[in-house]
Amino acid sequence: MTTIRLNHDTTLSRRDLETIASMIPGKSRILDLGCGSGRLLKFLAQLKEAKVMGVEKEQDKVIECTGRGVPVIQADLNDGLPDFADNSYDFVILSQTLQAVKRPDLLLDEMFRVGKTGIISFINFGHCSARKQLLFGDMPETKTLPWKWYNTPNIHLATIADFRRLCTQKNIRILREIPLTQDGDPFAFLAGIWPNLFSSTCVFILEK
Amino acid sequence: MNPDQRKQSVGIVTPRHFVIEEGLKLQCGQVLAPITLCYEVYGTLSKNADNAILIEHALSGDAHVAGYHSPEDAKPGWWESMVGPGKTFDTEKYFIVCSNIIGGCSGSTGPSSINPKTGKRYGMDFPLVTIADMVHAQKKLMDHLKIRKWLCVAGGSMGGMQVLRWALLYPDSLVSAIPIATSSRISPQSIAFNWVGREAIMSDPAWNGGNYEEQPDKGLAIARMLAHITYLSEESMRRKFGRKLQFSQDYSFDFDKDFSVESYLEHQGMRFVERFDANSYLYITRAIDYFDVTDKTGGDMAKGLEKMKCKCLVVSFTSDWLFPPEQSREMVRGMLKNGLDVSYCNIESSYGHDAFLLEDDTLGRLISNFLSNLETDKE
DSSP: OOOOOEETEEEEEEHHHHHHTSSSTTTOEEEOOOOOTTTHHHHHHHHOOEEEEEEEEHHHHHHHEEEETEEEEEOOOOGGOTSSTTEEEEEEEEESGGGSSSSSHHHHHHHHHHHEEEEEEETTTTTTTHHHHHHOOOOOOOOOOSSHHHHHHHHSBHHHHHHHHHHTTOOOOEEEEEEETTTOOOOOGGGTTEEEEEHSSSEEEOOO | OOHHHHHHHHOOOOOOOETTTTEEEETSOOEOOOEEEEEEEOOOOTTTSSEEEEEEEEOOOOSSSSSSSSSOOOOOOTTTTTEEEESSSOOOOOOEEOOTTTSSSSSSTTSSEEHHHHTTGGGSSOOOOHHHHHHHHHHHHHHHHTOOOEEEEEETTHHHHHHHHHHHHHGGGEEEEESSSOBBBHHHHHHHHHHHHHHOOOOOOGGGGGGGSSSHHHHHHHHHHHHHHHHHHHHHHHHHHHBBBOOOOOOSEEEEEOOOOHHHHHHHHHHHHHHOOOOHHHHHHHHTOOBBBTTTTTTTTTHTTTTTTEEEEEEETTTTTTSOHHHHHHHHHHHHHHEEEEEEEEOOOOOOHHHHOHHHHHHHHHHHHHHOOOOGGOO
């Protein structure tokens, strides 16, 4: 089975990949923000003959991208996307990074300045395991969010419901939601019905 | 050279010479003829002539990139860590070429060469050369070597300017370009340093309007010392020297050198005078000043880079304040606007501009990775 690791412990299965890939026409121009070592872009470049470009902050990952033949610009998403011209990409991907930037709202604006369609995978702080820990008075630590409150890079955690509200406020249309669950999650089958409670991550396809 | 070094090195190399009898019409309008290019090659050119890489040297560099000139030679070429068997620029895979720039003083025609019209050294009669002129001369060498297309043209600092010129002047003659620690238009700060360096040389009485038998040692050494400071960073100087005194426990209470950093600079200046011609220093720094890919596009970077077609890897270093990362970023932005296949890496380093010669581990991994993906681009 083809799987692709997006970040940390989230793996997109073949089904999810195919869902995303099916929404991307051949030869599209794709920008991946926080592209890591470039696996997803390499996959899309091969499968879709896409013209891909990555943005990555960490030097070693930039070097890995180069080893994969994936073009990459070393930059910090907190500075926006000043290297990229308006409407220069068909798709802009942001994998599990929105919560870690200083101003997620401004990065969203930048994404839709540079590209037409946004693909955002969003870590859901409204997941039942997080809610349970909060209920008992603890800051949640989950498989998707394995950090302590004082050392987490995730400075803007939110729930799927919060994110939907921000999109409405910014006139961003949600074309599709693909809720994802952890391997072995007994409530995985409920994620599609009630994503805000049962999916740990959700992929949004967005347009403005 | 000890046996261990010999094993990982291209070994003994001999500089070659190529004469362009008809010379070249230079950007300044004058014709320079004949032109000799002194160059070195390492590795073997493939049957299809598609594995050739051109390396461009910086201001004070030369064609001697790797290996040794004799078994007694203590010092290898200037990029020995990057060029050789099994190294980043792998001489078992690639055919590596480096030629001395025109205007220099390491074997190619420059102000210290004999002017055939007078039988004397050119001196100040040497025409002003530009980075573009240097590249046009190298193109003649490329044709002479029967190289169809460079797999890559790479170089740091002024070498990076030649890389960009190659990509703009001969866009169909290279598969990829790696400009390192460079700029697409030199900054006023760099122009200022070059100016002061040249003033130091020209105000040395020994310079004598460029007609000298003995080098203007003092002026050239000051120019080098000044430039050398710009190649380091505040942090690298603090780490390397601190406030250490060189000779005694206490201050000398006079103006002779007390501090290690002063002795170091003096040493650098003296060593430079032994190997570098003062007039060449004037000509080359001027060529650097004039370098601006946007000079015909009213400062528009994307337009200035419009003719570029090749894949590009732009590299800068975080502590380089002579060619700051922002200048590389500006060039990357222009390339992106033009839809070029470009990658950019800003390597973390405290070495300042000199990092391009010192960060060979990181730079080596990056460039090896980049080169390994070029195979499929071959025609």
